[in-house]
Amino acid sequence: MYMSIWCHNLNLSSRSLAIALVACVTLVYFSYSFNACLFASLSRTLQQSNLRNLLTLPQRNDTSSSSSSSNNADATTTATPSTSNATTTPPTQPAAQPLPSIDGAPKYQMLRQQGLRPSRHLPDTLIIGVKKSGTRALLEFIRLHPDVRAAGSEVHFFDRHYQRGLRWYRHHMPYTIEGQITMEKTPSYFVTKEVPQRVYHMNTATKLLIVVRDPVTRAISDYTQAASKKSDMKRFEQLAFVNGSYAVVDTNWGPVKIGVYARYLERWLHFFPLSQLLFISGERLIMDPAYEIGRVQDFLGLKRVVTEKHFYFNATKGFPCLFKSEARSTPHCLGKTKGRNHPHIDANAIERLREFYRPFNNKFYQLTGINFAWP
Incomplete structure (x- = not known):
């Protein structure tokens, strides 16, 4: 009898123990699952937060980031000057500078969004030249196009600062987005001997x-222009x-020497086909800028956005002016140096110079396939 009771109690204890064991295992399982889910959720949240911070990191040091990531291939493979003008001076790297105007401009904030x-x-x-032919006017006029961004001042990279390297040059370019053209103007490029090869090495x-x-x-x-800066300058x-x-x-005098266009053009044609050069008439740019x-615009593959409606003619200056520009929304003319009155030059001197230039002009017409009909 006592053995029967003991066995019965033993069965109850075993059953209770089994139930308790199952309950413990179940509790541990749910606790583990809950903690695992919680940990995974926290991990995803942290990863998304870090990713968001990386994506929205402001361009405080865009100078350094652009030099190390944007156009990296160009900066590393072609920043060394051409072998014909090699120098042992290491390229000078620009110091990183904050760019609040870029970060703060509503236009760029909207673009980032x-x-x-x-x-x-x-x-x-x-725009490689020619000096005193209308290069500034051309730059200001073409900058009216929304798909053209240009350096505001002459950088003189290829003739004066080439040893600094392409990374330095790119730092002086404006910010652009995909589809926009980056442009730079330095008229002395046209007449500087080393420049055609250097430009070719940058981009053929x-x-x-x-x-x-x-x-x-x-x-x-x-x-x-030179006489306006020097009061005791000799007569022309x-x-x-x-x-x-x-x-x-005197063919050694700069103002005379620059006008022998054919001599300089032959250097450029040694590196670039005529199809990559566009010749703009300085006379027509004044009389009919549109x-x-x-x-x-056609040459650059742009839609014709800049038309007659952008210009008006100032009879006093004898020069076209703008109803608005990239920097100003009000009508204005170019600087006071544009349309400046020339001094009186002896007619015999002018005729002699025309005789001097005539054969060079004819050679230039042949090279370009354009007759500019200069006297």
């Missing part, structure tokens, strides 16, 4: 814009001719 990140790029197009597909005008008028304009006739006689033209800018 749309997933577009403005960045600096090496230029697709260069670079498009080149060249503004030309009657070389005699250009020389007088060049002289006028004294500088343009040897020994004050009109018999021999026509010349239309040609430029």
Whole structure:
């Protein structure tokens, strides 16, 4: 009897123990599952937070980031000057600077919200010359196009600062987004011997814009600008001719030498096909800016956005002006140096210079396939 009771109690204890064991296992399982889910959820939240911070990191040091990530191949493989002008001086790297105007501009904030990140790029197009032919006017007029962004001042990279490297050059370019053209203007590029090869090493597909005008008028304009900065400068006739006689033209004088366009063009054609060069008439750019800018837009593959409605003619200056520009929304003309009155030059001196330039002009017409009909 006692054995029966003991066995019965033993069965109850075993059953209770089994039930308790199952309950414990179940509790441990649910506790583990809950903690695992909680841990996974926290991990995902932290990862998303870190990712969001990376994506929205402000461009405080865009100078360094653009130089290390954007166009990295160009900066590392072609930043060394060409072998014909090699130098042992290491490229000078620009110091990183904050860019509050870029971060703070509503336009760029909106672009970032749309997933577009403005960045600096090496230029697709260069205005390489010619000095005192209308390069500033061309730059201001083409910058009216929303798909063109240009450096505001002459960078002089290829003729003065080439040893600094392409990374330095890119730092001086404006911010652009995908689909926009980056442009730079330095008129002395056209006449500097080393520049064509250097531009070629940067990008063989670079498009080149060249503004030309009657070389005699250009020389007088060049002289006028120099004389405005130097009150005791000799008269034009004294500088343009040897020994004050009109018999021999001084071809070593800069304003005269620059006008021999064919000499410099041959250097450029050694590296670039004629199809990558567009020649703009400086005379027509003044008289009919919409026509010349239309040609430029076609050459660059842009929609014709800049038209007659953007210009008006200022009879006092004898120069086209703008109803609005990239920087100003009100009508205005270019700087006071544009349309400046030229000094009186002896008619015999002008005629002698025309005789001097005539064969060079004809050679230039042959090279370009364009007759500019200069006197």
